[in-house]
Amino acid sequence: MGTVAARPPALVLASGSPRRRELLARLGLPFEVRPPAAEEAPRPGETPAQTARRLAEAKAAAVMGDWVVAADTVVEVEGRALGKPRDAEENERFLRLLSGRDHRVHTGLALVGPGGAASLVSTATVRFRQLADWEIAAYAASGEGLDKAGGYGIQEKGMVLVEAIEGDFFTVMGLPVARLWTLLDELGYPLEGVWRA
Template structure:
């Protein structure tokens, strides 16, 4: 059975992977996550996940074996064709929440895996419908501290879930790691829970 490295500092991804029964080591990737000019959201999230897997693979050589697989993921939120990253400050967060309020947005999570013989990546999307938010909802949620490290400024698995009216697609992809697709991809790399 192959050894698994998770190229992510996200505690949510690690928790989902553990819940699935996998044993793994965490090594974080340090890459530039800035979008390229005119880059489409799907291309961005695929590029970021693949770059994280490649970066960890390269920095871990030669200490890893040919049986080692590196799994990486990246999540973005897209509203009105605008990519919403992690909020930089309260004003940025408020802008994001106003965009999401009372509307449906798309969450894209890309997963990428590589070993010495091959690499693969795919995007899983889900649509999320938000209720209408008041200015007080927005300010109180910011004050919890939760939005500061979340793509799109909210965590569906925590307090941010109170704003979600409906989900169409993979819930675990919204959290940060699509469980079904991850399991199927890891099996191709000889990694089993």
């Protein structure tokens, strides 16, 4: 009679992002959500990539759990970080800035386990097509971009804004899942039990 693998321990997702919840669920990883009360502002002298990593680490440290995963995404254009737009008007300004050009998306990823912690930054380059004024106004008015770095969501209506991606799609979505899987393995999380029925 074969032995049944124990259910892997639940991760704590230190994020309120529905995209990150969706990706963890798709992977089959057990998890619970505990959004942290952590600030999301860049510090003077930080690069956008450094900001993304530091904020991911801060979010992971802000919640309790044996296995905690956190991420933070920062959009960079011409060295300038774009966070979440405050309102539809600022969302329009972001889209005008991104229209017809490349920008970089940095997602910081932090994992804390019982035996240690690790963090990294995954970066992808995204090219927007040239957007018409009416598209910019209509997308901003939809409200979809208000809770997203850079003011757009690549997996929703915002998919039509994007002409090309160089790098990991899931980095742009907000959780570089292949990198997370590797970090879990490196820190000793029992991945072999995740996909067993």
